[in-house]
Amino acid sequence: MFTFLLTNDDGYFSEGIRALRSALKQIGRVVCVAPDRNLSGVGHSLTFNSPLRIRRIEEDFWTVIGGTPADCIHFGYYLILEGKKPHMVCSGINDGPNLGEDITYSGTVSGAMEGRILGIPSIAFSVFGREDIDFTQVADVAKQVVIKALEEGMPEDAYLNVNIPNLRREEIKGFLITKQGRRSYKEKVLKLSDPQGKPIYWITAEQFGWMLEEGTDYWAVYHGYVSITPLQLDMTNYRALEELKSSWKL
Numbered sequence: 612m613f614t615f616l617l618t619n620d621d622g623y624f625s626e627g628i629r630a631l632r633s634a635l636k637q638i639g640r641v642v643c644v645a646p647d648r649n650l651s652g653v654g655h656s657l658t659f660n661s662p663l664r665i666r667r668i669e670e671d672f673w674t675v676i677g678g679t680p681a682d683c684i685h686f687g688y689y690l691i692l693e694g695k696k697p698h699m700v701c702s703g704i705n706d707g708p709n710l711g712e713d714i715t716y717s718g719t720v721s722g723a724m725e726g727r728i729l730g731i732p733s734i735a736f737s738v739f740g741r742e743d744i745d746f747t748q749v750a751d752v753a754k755q756v757v758i759k760a761l762e763e764g765m766p767e768d769a770y771l772n773v774n775i776p777n778l779r780r781e782e783i784k785g786f787l788i789t790k791q792g793r794r795s796y797k798e799k800v801l802k803l804s805d806p807q808g809k810p811i812y813w814i815t816a817e818q819f820g821w822m823l824e825e826g827t828d829y830w831a832v833y834h835g836y837v838s839i840t841p842l843q844l845d846m847t848n849y850r851a852l853e854e855l856k857s858s859w860k861l
């Protein structure tokens with residue numbers, strides 16, 4: 612029987628994680644450890660300056676009070692599974708996409724990143740769409756990717772960032788292996804007033820968007836395909852490494 616360690620960044624109560632938990636339970640044991648609040652945008656943050664508490668929701672389902680997705684994977688692996696590696700770490704399903712440079716902010720992707728650091732095959736799942744999401748259907752597609760990864764295996768130096776279009780199963784055109792795209796956001800800092808008239812600020816986007824380049828994550832989901840992007844922990848820019856070595860002549 613397969614064992615999965617599951618987290619997310621939207622919180623343990625979110626529809627996405629509950630749907631993925633149900634789908635994965637059809638093929639194995641799912642140990643679910645998730646934040647107690649919505650921590651979207653928290654990235655790969657790990658809490659080591661304050662204590663954490665854990666609360667059991669039901670069997671194999673826990674929440675870490677104030678814990679980040681990376682914290683949750685730590686708890687799941689070291690505490691609940693007592694250091695025994697699960698077959699896979701899954702993160703999500705995130706309510707909204709994780710495309711292009713956005714993945715650097717993503718707690719969902721960071722949950723999978725943490726799994727990879729611990730030496731476990733790991734996949735992050737997000738849905739491309741914001742409204743009327745049928746998470747049961749999206750989770751069913753996610754399960755297909757998980758089964759494929761279990762059957763075929765995945766490279767040891769990679770983890771996967773999967774974005775699934777919010778379409779009916781029969782409308783999804785297929786699966787594409789993609790590269791990370793690039794965003795083209797119009798961002799802004801919104802200035803508002805608190806009830807006392809003092810200024811408060813909100814970081815937001817005027818318009819969300821990504822470059823529609825063929826072969827990218829965004830191109831795939833925009834055209835109705837499931838996007839599967841292999842990511843790596845090694846952030847070294849090898850082209851720049853050679854360029855700096857030869858041009859700087861240190």
Ligand SMILES: [Mg+2]
Nearest residue numbers: 620621651705
């Ligand atoms: Mg999120």
